Amino acid sequence: MADTHNMAAEKDLGHTTGTAPVANGAEARARQEREFYNPMAHIHSGGERLPAFGGEFQPGLYKSIEARKFANPAPLGLSAFALTTFVLSAVNLNARGVNVPNIAVPLALGYGGLVQLLAGMWEMAVGNTFGATALSSYGGFWIAYGILLTPNWNILGKGGPYASDAAAAVDPKMGESAVGFFLTGWFIFTTILLLCTLRSTVMFFLLFFSLDLAFLMLACGAYANDNNALDASKKLTQAGGGFGMIAAFLAWxxxxxxxxxxxxxxxxxxxxxxxxSEKGREDRIAAKTERATV
Known part of the structure; x- marks a missing residue:
C-alpha cells in the first residue's frame, strides 16, 4: 500500500519513471495535501472535484461555479423540500399515531413554501432553468397545500364547498376526488421532471422517482377513499408516506x-x-486512457 501511495504521489507531482520533469508542482502538492487531510476526497468519481448534479439541481451539462457571483441555492431548496416532506410523510405513515396533517402547515407555508420558492428564484439568477422550474414549482405546491389545510380557508372543512352538509355537494366525499385531482397534476409534473434526470446521477434520478411514486400513491389513496375503499385508501396513503420519506432523505x-x-x-x-451520462462517458474514456498508458 505504501508503494502504491508513493507512486500516486509521484504521479500527482508530475513525475513519470524519473525521466520526465515536474509539471505543475505547486498545484500537485496542494492537491496532495488536500488528499492527505481529506483522505476520502477520492470517493468522487473522476479527477477534480466537480459539482454534483443533485447538489447543483442541474440534470444537464453543468456550468462551472467558480465565476458565479451567487452561492449555490440548490441545497437550500432541497433542504426545505426534504424537511417538509419528511414531516408530512411521517403523518401519512401514522407514525406514533399522528394522522392529522396540520403540523405540516407552518412548514409548508414558511420553509417548504416560501424558502424553496426563493431558492427557485435564485436558481433563475444563476441560469439553471431546471432548478428554477422545479424548486419554484414545489415551493408553490407547499404553499398551496398549506392553504388547503388552513382552517380559515375552509376548503375541505365542515361547511366548506366539499363538505357533506353543503347543499351543492351530492357526494359527501367529493373533496377526496378533488384532492386526488390536485395530487394527480403534481404526479404528471414530477414525471416530466423525472424524464429530465435520466442522464444525470442515480441519486438525483431516485429523488424524483420516489417523489413521483409518492404523488401517485397519495392520489390513488384519495380516489379510493372517495370510492369507500377505506382499507385500500389507508394502505395507499401509507405507501405514499413511505415513498415520501425516501424522497425526503434523498433530497437531504x-x-x-x-x-x-x-x-x-x-x-x-x-x-x-x-x-x-456525460460525466460517465468522460470517466470511461479516462479509465481506458489510463489503462492504455500503464
Missing part, C-alpha cells in the same frame, strides 16, 4: 452533495453518475 442526500466540499467536510458523498 443531494443537498449534502451540494454543501460538502474539502473546506468543510472530511469526505464527499458519491452521487453515482449514470454510465450513459
Amino acid at each position: 442526500y443531494n443537498a449534502f452533495a451540494g454543501i460538502a466540499d474539502s473546506s468543510n467536510s472530511f469526505f464527499l458523498i458519491p452521487v453515482f453518475h449514470f454510465p450513459w
Whole structure:
C-alpha cells in the first residue's frame, strides 16, 4: 500500500519513471495535501472535484461555479423540500399515531413554501432553468397545500364547498376526488421532471422517482377513499408516506452533495453518475486512457 501511495504521489507531482520533469508542482502538492487531510476526497468519481448534479439541481451539462457571483441555492431548496416532506410523510405513515396533517402547515407555508420558492428564484439568477422550474414549482405546491389545510380557508372543512352538509355537494366525499385531482397534476409534473434526470446521477434520478411514486400513491389513496375503499385508501396513503420519506432523505442526500466540499467536510458523498451520462462517458474514456498508458 505504501508503494502504491508513493507512486500516486509521484504521479500527482508530475513525475513519470524519473525521466520526465515536474509539471505543475505547486498545484500537485496542494492537491496532495488536500488528499492527505481529506483522505476520502477520492470517493468522487473522476479527477477534480466537480459539482454534483443533485447538489447543483442541474440534470444537464453543468456550468462551472467558480465565476458565479451567487452561492449555490440548490441545497437550500432541497433542504426545505426534504424537511417538509419528511414531516408530512411521517403523518401519512401514522407514525406514533399522528394522522392529522396540520403540523405540516407552518412548514409548508414558511420553509417548504416560501424558502424553496426563493431558492427557485435564485436558481433563475444563476441560469439553471431546471432548478428554477422545479424548486419554484414545489415551493408553490407547499404553499398551496398549506392553504388547503388552513382552517380559515375552509376548503375541505365542515361547511366548506366539499363538505357533506353543503347543499351543492351530492357526494359527501367529493373533496377526496378533488384532492386526488390536485395530487394527480403534481404526479404528471414530477414525471416530466423525472424524464429530465435520466442522464444525470442515480441519486438525483431516485429523488424524483420516489417523489413521483409518492404523488401517485397519495392520489390513488384519495380516489379510493372517495370510492369507500377505506382499507385500500389507508394502505395507499401509507405507501405514499413511505415513498415520501425516501424522497425526503434523498433530497437531504443531494443537498449534502451540494454543501460538502474539502473546506468543510472530511469526505464527499458519491452521487453515482449514470454510465450513459456525460460525466460517465468522460470517466470511461479516462479509465481506458489510463489503462492504455500503464
